[in-house]
Amino acid sequence: MADVNTPSGSTTAGSIEVGTAGAGAQLAGPGTGRATVKQPIDARVSVKPSFDVNDFPVPHGREEDWRFTPLHRLGGLHDGTAAEAVRGEDKVDLGLPEGVSASLVGRDDERIGKAGKPVDRVAAQAFSSFEQALVVTVPKETVLTEPVRIDVHAEGGVRFAHVVIDVKPFAEAVVVINHTGTGTRAANVELLVGDGAKLTFVSVQDWDRDAVHASQHTALVGRDASFKSVVVTFGGDLVRIHPRVSYAAPGGEAELFGLYFADAGQHLEHRLVIDHDTPHCRSNVAYKGALQGQDAHAVWVGDVLIRAAAEGTDTYELNRNLVLTDGARVDSIPNLEIETGEIAGAGHASATGRFDDEQLFYLQARGIPADEARRLVVRGFFAELVQQIGVAEIQDRLMEKIEAELEETVA
Amino acid sequence: MATLEIRDLHVSVEAENGPREILRGVDLTVKQGETHAIMGPNGSGKSTLAYSLAGHPKYTVTGGEVLLDGEDVLAMSVDERARAGVFLAMQYPVEVPGVSVSNFLRTAATAVRGEAPKLRLWVKEVKEAMAGLQMDPAFAERNVNEGFSGGEKKRHEILQLELLKPKIAILDETDSGLDVDALRVVSEGINRVRESGEVGTLLVTHYTRILRYIKPDHVHVFAAGRIVESGGAELADKLENEGYESYVKGGASE
Ligand SMILES: Nc1ncnc2c1ncn2[C@@H]1O[C@H](COP(=O)(O)OP(=O)(O)O)[C@@H](O)[C@H]1O
Ligand SMILES: [Mg+2]
Numbered sequence: 001m002a003d004v005n006t007p008s009g010s011t012t013a014g015s016i017e018v019g020t021a022g023a024g025a026q027l028a029g030p031g032t033g034r035a036t037v038k039q040p041i042d043a044r045v046s047v048k049p050s051f052d053v054n055d056f057p058v059p060h061g062r063e064e065d066w067r068f069t070p071l072h073r074l075g076g077l078h079d080g081t082a083a084e085a086v087r088g089e090d091k092v093d094l095g096l097p098e099g100v101s102a103s104l105v106g107r108d109d110e111r112i113g114k115a116g117k118p119v120d121r122v123a124a125q126a127f128s129s130f131e132q133a134l135v136v137t138v139p140k141e142t143v144l145t146e147p148v149r150i151d152v153h154a155e156g157g158v159r160f161a162h163v164v165i166d167v168k169p170f171a172e173a174v175v176v177i178n179h180t181g182t183g184t185r186a187a188n189v190e191l192l193v194g195d196g197a198k199l200t201f202v203s204v205q206d207w208d209r210d211a212v213h214a215s216q217h218t219a220l221v222g223r224d225a226s227f228k229s230v231v232v233t234f235g236g237d238l239v240r241i242h243p244r245v246s247y248a249a250p251g252g253e254a255e256l257f258g259l260y261f262a263d264a265g266q267h268l269e270h271r272l273v274i275d276h277d278t279p280h281c282r283s284n285v286a287y288k289g290a291l292q293g294q295d296a297h298a299v300w301v302g303d304v305l306i307r308a309a310a311e312g313t314d315t316y317e318l319n320r321n322l323v324l325t326d327g328a329r330v331d332s333i334p335n336l337e338i339e340t341g342e343i344a345g346a347g348h349a350s351a352t353g354r355f356d357d358e359q360l361f362y363l364q365a366r367g368i369p370a371d372e373a374r375r376l377v378v379r380g381f382f383a384e385l386v387q388q389i390g391v392a393e394i395q396d397r398l399m400e401k402i403e404a405e406l407e408e409t410v411a
Numbered sequence: 412m413a414t415l416e417i418r419d420l421h422v423s424v425e426a427e428n429g430p431r432e433i434l435r436g437v438d439l440t441v442k443q444g445e446t447h448a449i450m451g452p453n454g455s456g457k458s459t460l461a462y463s464l465a466g467h468p469k470y471t472v473t474g475g476e477v478l479l480d481g482e483d484v485l486a487m488s489v490d491e492r493a494r495a496g497v498f499l500a501m502q503y504p505v506e507v508p509g510v511s512v513s514n515f516l517r518t519a520a521t522a523v524r525g526e527a528p529k530l531r532l533w534v535k536e537v538k539e540a541m542a543g544l545q546m547d548p549a550f551a552e553r554n555v556n557e558g559f560s561g562g563e564k565k566r567h568e569i570l571q572l573e574l575l576k577p578k579i580a581i582l583d584e585t586d587s588g589l590d591v592d593a594l595r596v597v598s599e600g601i602n603r604v605r606e607s608g609e610v611g612t613l614l615v616t617h618y619t620r621i622l623r624y625i626k627p628d629h630v631h632v633f634a635a636g637r638i639v640e641s642g643g644a645e646l647a648d649k650l651e652n653e654g655y656e657s658y659v660k661g662g663a664s665e
Pocket of ligand 2: 457458459502584
């Protein structure tokens with residue numbers, strides 16, 4: 001699919017920066033990007049991370065990290081007006097398996113802010129404006145057999161939210177946050193994965209068509225810990241999710257999976273940063289998206305930084321997009337920056353393909369009706385990724401969700 | 412008995428400087444149980460005929476008719492034609508990423524048969540057909556045509572032929588790109604289907620090589636978009652010896 005009829009409105013760019021001679025030989029997968037972005041990751045972040053919104057200038061749209069986002073559709077999250085506007089209501093429903101505790105805490109609670117700082121103005125606005133944080137704690141060595149469920153149903157207005165998921169050493173948990181309803185929402189989710197712990201964090205954006213949602217997911221992965229992030233975005237007018245991973249100690253592992261389905265007019269943006277500053281950690285990223293309809297827009301930016309200290313790093317990132325109709329646009333930018341030659345592997349791939357008529361003809365020529373043929377292809381495209389999630393219950397739910405989306409939109 | 416009738420078929424493609432007529436009046440009748448070889452030089456329009464019968468959108472029928480047991484094939488969509496019993500084994504089968512062979516085969520069989528085959532019988536049927544074509548069972552879990560070798564693609568086409576049991580099978584250069592062993596295996600697969608006596612076969616080929624394994628009842632020479640000579644199996648021998656020269660330059664095609 002790498003080289004078929006890329007629609008005119010798509011860009012697939014990629015770069016690999018190698019700081020130390022010899023590292024090139026260790027690059028695992030070839031990038032399929034066509035253009036090269038010669039801009040180191042650090043230079044592309046316009047402002048230093050901070051908890052204070054006033055440390056960030058109001059973005060105007062030309063900044064590297066804002067250039068794809070239609071700012072006028074952000075509901076004022078970026079320029080302070082949302083903070084002045086009427087606050088909305090959430091209905092939050094928690095499903096807490098035995099042993100898990102959850103509490104609403106004030107801004108000055110010491111458990112807040114440990115995973116990392118906001119990296120853009122909207123995340124900083126959320127941090128500066130939230131009133132209470134939800135802290136979910138999975139105690140040490142507690143192995144959950146069912147997921148922690150956080151159902152957020154927004155009922156209009158502006159919301160600023162803060163969630164801390166604290167998985168203590170050697171605990172194992174699956175946490176699912178599910179977003180429905182509508183409103184304008186900015187949030188930070190902190191994911192603390194203790195030493196030897198395992199966390200699968202699933203965030204589903206199943207918003208009504210007119211919702212606005214920006215969220216930074218900041219994960220700090222402990223020694224020999226595993227973190228798995230699954231980001232699923234179907235709904236909303238503008239959704240901008242920013243998963244970030246850093247490692248507190250060696251031996252950590254992070255897998256970041258994502259899938260999105262952009263319909264006419266939707267802007268779905270996923271920007272990932274994995275900061276390898278610790279030796280012998282691994283990361284694997286796979287995001288897949290389908291688009292259809294006029295002005296459906298998907299943005300995927302995957303920044304992986306391997307710092308000089310991060311010997312033995314093994315990383316791979318992939319983004320694939322399937323464009324089902326004319327008029328959709330994809331911007332896919334993998335970016336790998338390597339400052340040490342002593343790595344185990346590093347690679348990236350990005351491909352944007354047309355749903356092509358020859359595939360449709362081939363399937364139809366075997367008796368399969370056109371609408372079923374389309375669904376078969378899109379379902380298959382996503383199934384490949386869903387199978388990697390490794391939590392059967394979640395896989396089934398996602399496939400059902402995809403199925404429903406297909407019934408509704410792919411005819 | 413199923414009969415495919417092609418009458419005075421004219422087909423154009425959209426070329427850079429407007430429509431270009433490729434098929435210029437094809438007449439041919441294929442009955443169930445018969446095997447017709449269509450032989451002709453490159454560019455004579457053989458694939459155009461094959462794809463037009465299957466309904467590929469690139470080809471525009473500008474005249475003539477195609478009937479399957481009296482039904483108007485040209486009025487049917489691509490999938491309706493397949494369900495009516497027309498099967499095209501493609502020269503260049505298409506990759507379908509993310510769709511496994513087993514899922515694809517079952518979806519196709521369900522569509523063509525009008526109901527999902529019983530799972531246990533189906534698994535057995537696929538297994539046997541794959542074994543007959545010397546295909547590794549692991550093949551079923553691969554994505555359709557993705558990363559298949561030329562030989563694997565052709566085996567996969569014939570596997571579908573065996574499973575879908577069409578009334579009319581159009582095999583477009585199924586022999587091309589096959590080594591001798593693969594050609595034999597694939598030909599045996601085609602012969603198994605032919606021996607059922609329930610399929611009319613249109614064997615489209617440039618070379619006579621495959622005719623050593625599959626004996627045609629009729630041979631037609633195709634040149635410049637139409638059939639220029641028809642005969643029995645002996646016509647293939649003549650082509651083997653003399654090539655297409657006499658048909659291409661100032662011959663019967665003009
Ligand atoms: N899109 C197209 N535009 C112009 N000419 C085409 C197009 N497609 C096929 N043709 C021409 O149609 C003719 C017949 O092609 P084809 O049916 O593939 O022949 P064969 O299978 O006998 O080799 C060739 O001359 C080819 O160049
Ligand atoms: Mg041909």
